[in-house]
Amino acid sequence: MKTYYSQSFYTPENLDVHFSVPSLREDLEKTRTALEIAYAGFDNAVDPDMVDCYIYEINALLKRYKHLSALSEEEYAAAADTVPAGRHKGLYEHSPIRALVSHVLS
Numbered sequence: 001m002k003t004y005y006s007q008s009f010y011t012p013e014n015l016d017v018h019f020s021v022p023s024l025r026e027d028l029e030k031t032r033t034a035l036e037i038a039y040a041g042f043d044n045a046v047d048p049d050m051v052d053c054y055i056y057e058i059n060a061l062l063k064r065y066k067h068l069s070a071l072s073e074e075e076y077a078a079a080a081d082t083v084p085a086g087r088h089k090g091l092y093e094h095s096p097i098r099a100l101v102s103h104v105l106s
Helices: 024-044 048-081 096-105
Strands: none
Touching: 024 048
């Protein structure tokens, strides 16, 4: 059996990744996607241990989603309060996050 080994040297020019703080919307989308994947895994799980694993994962993701949606509502309310009195606040009086949460939880 042959073993192959490759070594590369680090140079600052090789590192072209830009790290940035994810936005609240990106976090919500990632959490919603992870929740859909966890539900799909739960639907296809046969082993009782895997069913328990997916139940814990779904519960954790639901709590994360609820927390992020609460932060989003606070951010939306703070942004709505800063709109001048003569201007329209937007098309939605309620946060669109509520619609997503009610869709996922129903």
